[in-house]
Amino acid sequence: xxxxxAPNLANLxxxxxxxxxxxxxxxxxxxxLKISSGEWQTNQRIPSESEVVxxxxxxxxxxxxxxxxxxxxxxxxxxxxxxTFVAEKKAHSALFDVHNIAEEVAARGHKHRSELLxxxxxxATMEEAMTLGVRTNHGIFRSVVLHFENDLPxxxxxxxxxxxxxxEYDKQDFAKHTSYEYLMSAAPMTEGEHLVEAILPNAVECExxxxxxxxxxxxxxxxxxxxxxxxxxxxxxxxxxxxxxFGHFGR
Amino acid sequence: xxxxxAPNLANLxxxxxxxxxxxxxxxxxxxxLKISSGEWQTNQRIPSESEVVxxxxxxxxxxxxxxxxxxxxxxxxxxxxxxTFVAEKKAHSALFDVHNIAEEVAARGHKHRSELLxxxxxxATMEEAMTLGVRTNHGIFRSVVLHFENDLPxxxxxxxxxxxxxxEYDKQDFAKHTSYEYLMSAAPMTEGEHLVEAILPNAVECExxxxxxxxxxxxxxxxxxxxxxxxxxxxxxxxxxxxxxFGHFGR
DNA sequence: ACAATCAACTTGTCTATACATCTAAAAAAA
DNA sequence: TTTTTTTAGATGTATAGACAAGTTGATTGT
Numbered sequence: 329x330x331x332x333x334a335p336n337l338a339n340l341x342x343x344x345x346x347x348x349x350x351x352x353x354x355x356x357x358x359x360x361l362k363i364s365s366g367e368w369q370t371n372q373r374i375p376s377e378s379e380v381v382x383x384x385x386x387x388x389x390x391x392x393x394x395x396x397x398x399x400x401x402x403x404x405x406x407x408x409x410x411x412t413f414v415a416e417k418k419a420h421s422a423l424f425d426v427h428n429i430a431e432e433v434a435a436r437g438h439k440h441r442s443e444l445l446x447x448x449x450x451x452a453t454m455e456e457a458m459t460l461g462v463r464t465n466h467g468i469f470r471s472v473v474l475h476f477e478n479d480l481p482x483x484x485x486x487x488x489x490x491x492x493x494x495x496e497y498d499k500q501d502f503a504k505h506t507s508y509e510y511l512m513s514a515a516p517m518t519e520g521e522h523l524v525e526a527i528l529p530n531a532v533e534c535e536x537x538x539x540x541x542x543x544x545x546x547x548x549x550x551x552x553x554x555x556x557x558x559x560x561x562x563x564x565x566x567x568x569x570x571x572x573x574f575g576h577f578g579r
Numbered sequence: 580x581x582x583x584x585a586p587n588l589a590n591l592x593x594x595x596x597x598x599x600x601x602x603x604x605x606x607x608x609x610x611x612l613k614i615s616s617g618e619w620q621t622n623q624r625i626p627s628e629s630e631v632v633x634x635x636x637x638x639x640x641x642x643x644x645x646x647x648x649x650x651x652x653x654x655x656x657x658x659x660x661x662x663t664f665v666a667e668k669k670a671h672s673a674l675f676d677v678h679n680i681a682e683e684v685a686a687r688g689h690k691h692r693s694e695l696l697x698x699x700x701x702x703a704t705m706e707e708a709m710t711l712g713v714r715t716n717h718g719i720f721r722s723v724v725l726h727f728e729n730d731l732p733x734x735x736x737x738x739x740x741x742x743x744x745x746x747e748y749d750k751q752d753f754a755k756h757t758s759y760e761y762l763m764s765a766a767p768m769t770e771g772e773h774l775v776e777a778i779l780p781n782a783v784e785c786e787x788x789x790x791x792x793x794x795x796x797x798x799x800x801x802x803x804x805x806x807x808x809x810x811x812x813x814x815x816x817x818x819x820x821x822x823x824x825f826g827h828f829g830r
Numbered sequence: 831a832c833a834a835t836c837a838a839c840t841t842g843t844c845t846a847t848a849c850a851t852c853t854a855a856a857a858a859a860a
Numbered sequence: 861t862t863t864t865t866t867t868a869g870a871t872g873t874a875t876a877g878a879c880a881a882g883t884t885g886a887t888t889g890t
Contacts, residue, residue: 350844352844377871387845388845388846392872393843400651408872409853409869410852410854410870411871521826523823525824544796568795573774574774576772637875638876639877640874641873647842657840659841660881660882
């Protein structure tokens with residue numbers, strides 16, 4: 329348990345949309361913002377319930393509810409007698425993590441690197457419009473990125489992006505940030521679906537992934553929405569010998 | 580919204596382990612039990628907060644907390660002015676559905692059938708104890724079931740079951756019910772983890788699944804808990820050409 | 831007969847208070 | 861110095877009371 333002094337509370341309710349929310353919800357929102365913005369860092373101690381009570385003039389039970397719910401949602405960790413701390417990391421959910429192949433590789437203590445093979449802006453073809461679920465005259469971006477773990481190919485990422493929602497997609501530096509990171513900031517994705525299959529790779533894929541034609545591959549097709557608008561459709565292909573998909577449910 | 584009259588509350592705290600739990604936790608446990616046992620059925624209206632207050636002599640805030648948390652966990656649905664109802668179904672998440680291969684096949688309008696290849700009761704080997712996370716001297720069941728979709732093999736299900744939690748496992752009729760269905764009724768599973776891989780089948784698996792040795796297979800290893808106790812560990816193997824894993828997240 | 835109003839009941843939120851339990855550090859005792 | 865005790869502060873739980881807001885059905889008025 330780290331032991332940094334608690335941050336001050338003067339600006340707790342700043343920069344918040346003034347929607348007509350209950351107090352406990354505003355508190356949750358404000359604290360989430362402090363965490364996601366990095367102002368309150370991992371393992372840092374946050375103000376105690378009574379400090380918030382004194383600073384904001386609300387009831388302790390209200391503060392307690394906000395902190396309790398944020399704890400249940402995995403943003404905070406509380407220890408009786410000690411205080412409330414920013415939790416290690418928002419473990420997204422189930423298979424969501426695989427979006428971020430870079431982070432995953434880094435978490436294993438390995439080196440991640442990627443090569444941008446294709447990046448083009450175009451009108452959607454009929455097939456793309458179908459899988460992307462947009463009107464045909466909408467602009468799209470199409471990209472193919474090859475990801476490496478310790479200089480060994482681990483994923484081919486073919487992606488089609490809705491240009492309306494992510495207009496700066498083609499201006500990204502794909503060596504520095506993954507497409508996932510940009511898309512998350514441009515149009516936070518709230519919903520999605522996967523289709524996971526075991527298939528054999530074709531000739532091009534074999535060469536790109538540096539594998540034999542007989543090696544089974546794990547293919548993940550994924551479509552992701554932000555609200556009602558589809559953001560992106562991706563096809564991720566992994567060598568079976570170098571990749572496992574992990575997920576958990578419940579809790 | 581269905582409109583059944585609220586059930587009575589005389590026996591709310593019966594059949595409950597008398598662990599030293601907070602009142603709100605006991606309430607949650609009792610209500611969960613009513614639901615999982617089928618006594619309170621889907622869409623049925625459950626007692627209002629004030630009814631519980633009158634019947635059990637606890638504070639409304641305490642009841643409110645229990646009901647609010649059960650709602651957040653997806654067991655209940657609440658409507659202001661109307662009441663509290665048993666939720667549709669613990670829509671577990673993402674890949675949970677694949678547990679029920681029988682239902683999945685039926686949903687496609689196809690015929691499901693299964694063959695019980697192995698069923699034995701034993702002490703857990705060291706390896707099984709490790710993967711199952713139980714003490715070595717615990718009894719286990721081990722089963723292998725082959726599932727068919729329209730008389731074509733679609734899944735090999737190898738399973739190890741904690742005999743303490745599911746004592747009647749070996750007395751089930753595996754032709755009538757899947758192991759999943761029995762386990763769900765014996766020890767409702769609340770948590771689990773998956774490991775998905777693309778692999779090549781061995782000789783025995785090729786024969787059982789009626790596939791070539793070169794055909795990639797989708798392997799799912801899954802462990803499932805009920806509370807803190809592990810219930811079962813399973814390995815599911817599917818021919819890549821006959822099976823896709825579908826899941827969605829968000830909402 | 832129809833419409834508007836009201837009453838009763840429900841969940842949703844907020845407050846003030848109280849006591850329990852846990853922790854760490856200060857104070858007291860050895 | 862070392863050990864023990866106390867104390868202050870933190871979270872955890874429980875209660876009683878109040879008001880807001882949504883829904884339904886009964887009542888009232890036209």
